Amino acid sequence: MDAAERRATVLKTVVEEYVRTAAPVASQTVTESRDLGVSSATVRNDMTQLEREGFLAQPHTSAGRIPTDQGYRYFVDHFTAAGGLPVGQRRAVADFFATTHRALEDLLHETSQLLANLTSHAAVVVGPDADVVRVRTAQLVLIEPGTVLAVVVLGNGTVEREVLRSDLDGDDVARASAAFDAALRDQTLAATNAAHRTGDVDVDALLAQAIGAVATRAKQVSDHLYVGGVSRLAAEQDAFTTTATTARLLEMLEEQVVVVSLVRDLLDHGVNVSIGSENDVDELRDCSIVLAPYQVEGTLAGTVGVLGPTRMDYAQALAAVAAVSQQLGRLLLPPS
């Protein structure tokens, strides 16, 4: 093992130890926890160099080292090669997806909780962007006199519905329904084809109303964020500077839209792990995000992710999001 290689091992050890104990790691701790065949003095020399290079930092002169964000980055890039989940957790995931047959919203919500439990961090599940999901079928149904329900089934298995008011009779609603389907089918929710007309003023009015409702709803729904395990954030308090930081984090998660666009943005750039200061958002300076997209029928359907302190078990988090996203995608395959 040459010197550079050993330094990498030292860095790896520091990250692992720090994640485990939350305390600055001393040179001696490194030599004890891993047999490098060198003394603590040598490790100290390596550490000073790692510090010069920006991978480690010292909280104060007479303390051990802690990883910098750059240090975590190196760790993630070099030492987290596709590890599997421990069998216990693997089973938990399998069981969850085997026994569940809820409505999609509930499923996604519970999935976020599953992921939170697996990782002991907060977890998020993001639906697909509105301009990606295609409409499988669209329909208008006369629910009771005066009330029409617009139902849209999406490619990812979601069923969206919207209540409309209309005094048309059954036949007219049926005609509107056909036009509604024609206008939406195979389109994305973002770009509905509004050009369809039936010629009948009243029917067209209902049609326009329905398409408008679906369009506005599409935004709301696609930007929906399922958050699980927020309580973990409070438990991780100590990792964050102040309690105000936690409050702002929770606030951001409530806002949803910031997080959703952030997640999409990261994934668009092919980023799976975003560490501390790599995040542009201020609230996330002390946080890391670990993401994995899930696919339904080969197309991107959404993203699952973990949100925790930078001091996080990245290997485990990566394994967890990978396992969950894969299973989720499989479950969402439309029954055939």
Place this chain on the structure above:
Amino acid sequence: MDAAERRATVLKTVVEEYVRTAAPVASQTVTESRDLGVSSATVRNDMTQLEREGFLAQPHTSAGRIPTDQGYRYFVDHFTAAGGLPVGQRRAVADFFATTHRALEDLLHETSQLLANLTSHAAVVVGPDADVVRVRTAQLVLIEPGTVLAVVVLGNGTVEREVLRSDLDGDDVARASAAFDAALRDQTLAATNAAHRTGDVDVDALLAQAIGAVATRAKQVSDHLYVGGVSRLAAEQDAFTTTATTARLLEMLEEQVVVVSLVRDLLDHGVNVSIGSENDVDELRDCSIVLAPYQVEGTLAGTVGVLGPTRMDYAQALAAVAAVSQQLGRLLLPPS
């Protein structure tokens, strides 16, 4: 003003001051903030008596007094007579309900956030119990070959839907739909009338499937809890002993079911305000809950509530839940 009356005023002042400043209230502070016409020495005597009677407590010998849970209880029972909301907030509530035309779930969720913003505490909105809501209309719709959608419109305006698998053709689905409606209409979701049969084995199978799905869904939906402003809990940290307490609170809110049954339980006993140790649930020992039911068409449709530290502005919280519940009930009136 006789002595007993003055003591009540002292108690009132202590509660108000403590809520405002979060610091133990000294006898002198009382005389300064309210013109009682007596000296601080007299107030001190009153305070010792109030302490003997269990309304006040001293954190330590040389400190001012803080209210006990019993003290808050007296305050709530005697000094919070139906105050209105300040005009600014009143407007905010009116605006919110005037401009909103979302789907019910979103509305309830946003209502909880409104309430959280009004009170600066966490807020919850609980839907009605499944054995209270009646079905207005029920229908089965053939969405695409092989897929049937069960749609149920409820008395509170909610539309529930459930995706079913079935290979029946349009006519058979229509027959099943009629039977479905007959079985559910005007029933509560908890006690659906499963006795309806059409005679056709396949149709009855679909029917049974639909009714089953609705029944199981009913439980999930009715127990749903909308939580807003959880970030406030983190901000209120200091009011709670440890950060672990906050974590457990958040956990409980995620569990939902505990909170829902708790809220229902309180309201069943006609309790609108539950203070600190009055709560049986351990996590809520340092919290108070302020509730108001909302009604749709004269029948109980759900509950809105505020969850904050015992050190809470009860008058304001009561006014806020009252205003919100009233407006919410009005908005949910089925359009006619």
Place this chain on the structure above:
DNA sequence: CGGTAGCACTCGAGTGTACCGACTGCTAAC
């Protein structure tokens, strides 16, 4: 007898000091 003035007392919070121990950085030797 209720109310008041005055005073001694208590106790938490803040401050200065000393000490301990955990680690490092450096130097000289291997």
Place this chain on the structure above:
DNA sequence: GTTAGCAGTCGGTACACTCGAGTGCTACCG
């Protein structure tokens, strides 16, 4: 390049001390 040893640094803890807020009590007054 590695190591042993040692001086130096700095945070954390313990302790003593002071300050001041606020009380409880007692003696006194109307």
